[in-house]
Amino acid sequence: MAELTPVPDYDDALRSACSKCNLRELCLPSGLSNEELDQLDSLIRVRRFYRKGEHAYRAGDPFDSLYAVRAGFFKTNLLNEDGRDQVTGFHMAGELMGLDGISTDQHPCDAVALEDSELCVIPFSRLEELSREAPSLQRHLHKIMSREIVSDQSVMMLLGSMRAEERLAAFLLNLSQRMTARGYSPSEFYLRMTREEIGSYLGLKLETVSRVFSRFQNEALIAVQQKHIRILDIPKLRTIVGQSC
Amino acid sequence: MAELTPVPDYDDALRSACSKCNLRELCLPSGLSNEELDQLDSLIRVRRFYRKGEHAYRAGDPFDSLYAVRAGFFKTNLLNEDGRDQVTGFHMAGELMGLDGISTDQHPCDAVALEDSELCVIPFSRLEELSREAPSLQRHLHKIMSREIVSDQSVMMLLGSMRAEERLAAFLLNLSQRMTARGYSPSEFYLRMTREEIGSYLGLKLETVSRVFSRFQNEALIAVQQKHIRILDIPKLRTIVGQSC
DNA sequence: CGCGCTGTTGAAACTTGTCAAAGTTTGTGG
DNA sequence: CCACAAACTTTGACAAGTTTCAACAGCGCG
Numbered sequence: 001m002a003e004l005t006p007v008p009d010y011d012d013a014l015r016s017a018c019s020k021c022n023l024r025e026l027c028l029p030s031g032l033s034n035e036e037l038d039q040l041d042s043l044i045r046v047r048r049f050y051r052k053g054e055h056a057y058r059a060g061d062p063f064d065s066l067y068a069v070r071a072g073f074f075k076t077n078l079l080n081e082d083g084r085d086q087v088t089g090f091h092m093a094g095e096l097m098g099l100d101g102i103s104t105d106q107h108p109c110d111a112v113a114l115e116d117s118e119l120c121v122i123p124f125s126r127l128e129e130l131s132r133e134a135p136s137l138q139r140h141l142h143k144i145m146s147r148e149i150v151s152d153q154s155v156m157m158l159l160g161s162m163r164a165e166e167r168l169a170a171f172l173l174n175l176s177q178r179m180t181a182r183g184y185s186p187s188e189f190y191l192r193m194t195r196e197e198i199g200s201y202l203g204l205k206l207e208t209v210s211r212v213f214s215r216f217q218n219e220a221l222i223a224v225q226q227k228h229i230r231i232l233d234i235p236k237l238r239t240i241v242g243q244s245c
Numbered sequence: 246m247a248e249l250t251p252v253p254d255y256d257d258a259l260r261s262a263c264s265k266c267n268l269r270e271l272c273l274p275s276g277l278s279n280e281e282l283d284q285l286d287s288l289i290r291v292r293r294f295y296r297k298g299e300h301a302y303r304a305g306d307p308f309d310s311l312y313a314v315r316a317g318f319f320k321t322n323l324l325n326e327d328g329r330d331q332v333t334g335f336h337m338a339g340e341l342m343g344l345d346g347i348s349t350d351q352h353p354c355d356a357v358a359l360e361d362s363e364l365c366v367i368p369f370s371r372l373e374e375l376s377r378e379a380p381s382l383q384r385h386l387h388k389i390m391s392r393e394i395v396s397d398q399s400v401m402m403l404l405g406s407m408r409a410e411e412r413l414a415a416f417l418l419n420l421s422q423r424m425t426a427r428g429y430s431p432s433e434f435y436l437r438m439t440r441e442e443i444g445s446y447l448g449l450k451l452e453t454v455s456r457v458f459s460r461f462q463n464e465a466l467i468a469v470q471q472k473h474i475r476i477l478d479i480p481k482l483r484t485i486v487g488q489s490c
Numbered sequence: 491c492g493c494g495c496t497g498t499t500g501a502a503a504c505t506t507g508t509c510a511a512a513g514t515t516t517g518t519g520g
Numbered sequence: 521c522c523a524c525a526a527a528c529t530t531t532g533a534c535a536a537g538t539t540t541c542a543a544c545a546g547c548g549c550g
Binding site: 078080081082084086088099100101102103104108109128131132133135138139142143144145146147148149150152153154155156157159160161200201202203241242243 | 323325326327329331333344345346347348349353354373376377378380383384387388389390391392393394395397398399400401402404405406445446447448486487488
Binding site: 207 | 537538539540546547
């Protein structure tokens with residue numbers, strides 16, 4: 001199981017506070033005043049470490065906290081009554097998981113670490129309390145939830161109207177853009193997920209994912225070597241995404 | 246353009262208040278105390294009527310209100326930069342539209358009346374104010390937003406892993422269930438949208454939608470006559486949805 | 491060092507899309 | 521109220537894209 005680490009015990013207590021976190025501009029604290037930041041610090045007391053393959057939560061677990069990815073990489077996947085299994089998202093540093101659990105007080109999906117990772121645990125009732133006193137936090141929370149709705153809708157658009165090549169191109173560009181926002185290279189990264197997980201997320205079979213990667217490589221759009229990806233021609237990928245209109 | 250109707254001018258002012266609305270158990274007021282209901286009433290002052298085809302808002306319009314469907318039927322659709330157009334949802338009485346606008350302070354999609362309809366306008370800043378004072382309203386708002394995330398994810402699942410027949414079966418069952426929740430027949434209703442709009446929502450071409458309806462009809466699962474649908478065999482539709490696992 | 495998981499590639503089958511034509515309904519203007 | 525046009529629906533034949541099944545290669549973990 002994941003270890004529990006109360007913040008004060010941590011090596012460098014400063015770096016663990018939201019106010020000092022280098023992800024604060026991407027994450028929940030974005031746009032808060034110093035005072036609000038201090039209150040947020042007092043709320044987020046626990047971080048947990050997960051080894052690759054460990055679950056942060058499972059479908060059916062009671063919901064009481066949101067989880068902010070502090071380091072590492074997660075997938076969430078939904079397991080339907082009828083046994084269908086689909087990856088609903090990939091989550092990197094600074095992103096929030098668990099918003100889908102609020103509606104039923106249960107997590108509807110599993111969250112699995114795809115590499116060794118670290119999460120900040122955000123007790124939701126206390127976050128609600130705090131956001132009743134801090135309008136800008138309240139608004140920010142609403143914006144984060146709304147952003148999740150918007151991004152799910154753009155996945156719906158992708159799944160509903162794009163062909164395999166367009167989906168993969170959009171997927172790579174999305175990853176690239178999120179890496180850039182975190183200060184990493186926009187054109188070179190390791191995929192932490194398998195072809196099957198990519199396929200599941202994009203509504204494709206793993207063989208199709210593999211074939212499209214090979215095709216992109218032949219056309220010198222990317223260089224793939226297993227999980228290592230270099231994007232060679234971002235503009236061309238963009239034209240592929242916007243193609244079929 | 247849509248007419249503006251301040252509530253006091255309305256024929257029967259009582260029926261227009263949330264506290265007296267027959268949709269209150271489905272809509273925003275669900276689960277509130279009487280006192281909170283009164284406050285909500287004071288906030289929702291304007292309703293608007295829309296003729297079939299009219300827009301409640303368009304992509305790019307500034308966001309400042311949520312809209313609750315009081316009567317009628319709406320679709321929302323997203324128009325991508327690259328000209329792709331996709332229906333992202335159908336909305337019936339008691340359902341909230343516009344949550345996706347919070348994140349950017351602009352509506353990302355169009356909302357169009359598919360029949361003559363009526364919306365309650367809910368000024369979002371005032372709703373936030375009120376929810377700072379009424380924890381149960383706050384929680385309820387969060388649940389509604391979360392429910393939207395969950396339902397978008399189940400559409401992702403549908404688009405990502407179901408074949409045409411399963412999608413249509415799931416779609417019909419979903420409509421049936423929502424009709425039932427509103428006190429209508431679970432098995433007989435009018436579709437307010439075209440085959441093309443259904444297809445757009447489900448990631449299919451209109452011809453495919455039409456063919457699957459015909460197939461269902463031949464198999465005596467439904468009886469279709471243009472927009473009039475009777476569902477004849479709900480259990481069998483259910484088995485179709487849960488088939489491919 | 492080998493076994494298992496992951497990834498690649500090929501050929502055939504299947505599903506859905508495309509194009510086309512004709513039928514039906516709806517709405518508008520005379 | 522009727523006639524006509526426009527929009528929507530149905531159906532068929534064919535094409536294209538994706539999946540399925542299968543075989544094999546490579547990498548990584550125990």
